[in-house]
Amino acid sequence: MIRPGLPTSAVLHVALFAWILFAFPQPKPLEDAVVVDAMPIEFVPVAATSQIRLGQKTAKPKDEIAPKDVKQAPKETDGTRAGTDAREEPPPPMPEAKPTPPVPEAKPTPPQKVAELPKPPEPKPEPPKPEPPKPEPVKAPEPKPLPKPEPIKAPEPKPDLPKEAEKAKDVGEGKPPVVKDPPKDTQALDKLLDDQKKADEKKAADAKAAADAKAAKAAADKAAADKAAKVAAAKAAADKAAAEAKAAADRAAAQTASTANAKPFAGQISDVLNKNATGSSAGAQAKVASLGSPTGKLNVTHMTQSETDALIGQIKRCWNPPIGAAEAAIKVTLRFSLNQDGTLNGSPEPIQTPQHPLGVGLARSAQRALIQCGPYRMPADKFAAWQSVEATFDPKDIF
Amino acid sequence: MNPEVAQAALAAPHVDMTLLSMFWSAHIVVKLVMLGLFSASVWCWAIIVDKLFLFMKTRRQMDNFEQVFWSGQSLEDLYRTLASRANHGMPALFVAAMREWKRSHEGGRPAIGSLQQRIDKVMDVTIGREVDRFQSNLLVLATIGSSSPFIGLFGTVWGIMTAFQGIAASKNTSLAVVAPGIAEALLATAIGLVAAIPAVIAYNKLSSDAGALGGRLETFADEFSAILSRQIDERQAA
Numbered sequence: 001m002i003r004p005g006l007p008t009s010a011v012l013h014v015a016l017f018a019w020i021l022f023a024f025p026q027p028k029p030l031e032d033a034v035v036v037d038a039m040p041i042e043f044v045p046v047a048a049t050s051q052i053r054l055g056q057k058t059a060k061p062k063d064e065i066a067p068k069d070v071k072q073a074p075k076e077t078d079g080t081r082a083g084t085d086a087r088e089e090p091p092p093p094m095p096e097a098k099p100t101p102p103v104p105e106a107k108p109t110p111p112q113k114v115a116e117l118p119k120p121p122e123p124k125p126e127p128p129k130p131e132p133p134k135p136e137p138v139k140a141p142e143p144k145p146l147p148k149p150e151p152i153k154a155p156e157p158k159p160d161l162p163k164e165a166e167k168a169k170d171v172g173e174g175k176p177p178v179v180k181d182p183p184k185d186t187q188a189l190d191k192l193l194d195d196q197k198k199a200d201e202k203k204a205a206d207a208k209a210a211a212d213a214k215a216a217k218a219a220a221d222k223a224a225a226d227k228a229a230k231v232a233a234a235k236a237a238a239d240k241a242a243a244e245a246k247a248a249a250d251r252a253a254a255q256t257a258s259t260a261n262a263k264p265f266a267g268q269i270s271d272v273l274n275k276n277a278t279g280s281s282a283g284a285q286a287k288v289a290s291l292g293s294p295t296g297k298l299n300v301t302h303m304t305q306s307e308t309d310a311l312i313g314q315i316k317r318c319w320n321p322p323i324g325a326a327e328a329a330i331k332v333t334l335r336f337s338l339n340q341d342g343t344l345n346g347s348p349e350p351i352q353t354p355q356h357p358l359g360v361g362l363a364r365s366a367q368r369a370l371i372q373c374g375p376y377r378m379p380a381d382k383f384a385a386w387q388s389v390e391a392t393f394d395p396k397d398i399f
Numbered sequence: 400m401n402p403e404v405a406q407a408a409l410a411a412p413h414v415d416m417t418l419l420s421m422f423w424s425a426h427i428v429v430k431l432v433m434l435g436l437f438s439a440s441v442w443c444w445a446i447i448v449d450k451l452f453l454f455m456k457t458r459r460q461m462d463n464f465e466q467v468f469w470s471g472q473s474l475e476d477l478y479r480t481l482a483s484r485a486n487h488g489m490p491a492l493f494v495a496a497m498r499e500w501k502r503s504h505e506g507g508r509p510a511i512g513s514l515q516q517r518i519d520k521v522m523d524v525t526i527g528r529e530v531d532r533f534q535s536n537l538l539v540l541a542t543i544g545s546s547s548p549f550i551g552l553f554g555t556v557w558g559i560m561t562a563f564q565g566i567a568a569s570k571n572t573s574l575a576v577v578a579p580g581i582a583e584a585l586l587a588t589a590i591g592l593v594a595a596i597p598a599v600i601a602y603n604k605l606s607s608d609a610g611a612l613g614g615r616l617e618t619f620a621d622e623f624s625a626i627l628s629r630q631i632d633e634r635q636a637a
Contacts, residue, residue, distance in 0.1 A: 005449030006441075013441050020418050352573050 303385045307378070311386065314376050319369035321395035322361040330354040331394035332363045334370065340383050342375035351390070366393040418586065425583040426561045432554030432587050436547055440594035443543045446536045447601040454533070454608050457488045461615060464489045488529055488612075489619055495525040496623055511635055515628050522620040529616055533609035537602060544598035551591020558584025 336348035348370045350363040370391070378386050422433060467477065468489075478497040481490050499521045503514045562580025569576060 003449075004452050005445035005447070008448040009441050009444035012444055013437070024418060026417065355570055 311376055315369055315373050318373035321365050322358050325358045325362045325395035328356050328358050330356045330359055331392055332366055333390055333392045334366050335390050336370055337388045342378050344374045421583045421586050426558055429554045429558040429587050432550055433590050436551055436590040436594050439543050439547055443540055443598045446540055450605045457612055461489045492522055492525045492620055495521045511631055514631055518627055519624055526616045526620055530613040533612055537606050540598045540602040544595050544602055547591045547595040551588040554587025555584040
């Protein structure tokens, strides 16, 4: 009676099994569908700010730290430690310092790059910078008074930048000096890389020959940029900074003009990243290196550093990490989303709670901070950029 | 209980999540559950296929037999052709009744008195046997259909249990650590449902088919019984 049934069923199941084995549609990673491209913010950049603030309250850390670092900063003008030293320095000179480093990077780019870069640079309210000669001629037609090509902000022409800058100022020292530089460098380099990839097709010919030479040059270039940044940050006169930047820019321009190749640039970038990641004792650099959109789909670059810092400053005001968390060397990353009006959308959710007795407390404290400090003042027109945020709370940086 | 489970849970995130790898990384209890459910599915489909063929064949056979039976052909001839072979369904019913009729007329004194009751009994027995044949194994379908979701659920609960033990062992609550174990565990329920859903549907359809065929046999038995009863009465009167 079971005569036809059992073989049929067996064959059917074997076929099903084979289908599962060989042709079963693999579950796709959910990243595309679910993972929101969160704007990553790190709390490191505010370290200087918070130190300053703490210094006003207790006066201790500042005395300890500030002089030492200030001393170091001028000494080490060689640029190797630019990130660490400069971070401690007071913010005021920063605005100048910020624009300078990218300039050298952006400028050297050959014509193709110029074609891309026309994205309106944000007119920075910094007075000392008014030298328009730096930017590429292409930009001249644009009405911007300060055509400093800042790779980070490049994509969007912000007419309301001044406002944001003010906002940042309001928020409190939202602009830590040097820490901004590294991200910018990396992003500028990213941009360069993109550009170079495009250029690569055209100039594939002169690839390998110049590689070594370029690596060396790249290091020099970077050092120059860092130096420029540091000098500027170190309260050097604005003129000086500009001069430095110009010099660096010239150098870089010469180098890149000589050879434009994707591979060397990649090497350059990785150099920078490595240096950023490993070259400093503080966690700041490592984190800065990680700045960037995880999926790269959304332009994090839409947020200017000062805007990001403004958000950081707003959050940080309310953050009171559990005692002992700083010593425990733990940090927590929270993901949250914001509404258009800057209020918190839903509750912040820790991406991974550190495995530490204080881990949960730390995550809670970060959640509390996020909830208490809302609504946040953010540039409304960049809502897409700060709609979803990934914030890393490192208690080490607040003290 | 399981360093290995914890290991597996930790190692799992980078593993490709094919169904097969999920099966292999599952706990042994979950594996047994999955294998049992898989074989239950095989069995259940075997029964379904059998029954479908059987019912199809029986229905065709009944159609043919009824056609012949009501065509006016001599029942003696029909009996002679059918008696020699093994019959199922309606022919079996007919042959059983005719055999009883024949036997009652064989001796010198025909035993016609309670022949009607005997024929009815014989046909009842035959109908019962045929309906049993129709319905055999249908209860297996019902059992698989109703119990395999629970069995799968058991596998899932067990798998999730071990997954949580792995979490406890690794002290890591990241979703990436939990997910593979839970996915494995859920596979058990999926297989249970894969086995149960066809079983339930097929049980409902096949049992109603079996009922319809049984009813058809009953109808034929009544009709044939009426014919034979008329014959008996005529002979008694004669």
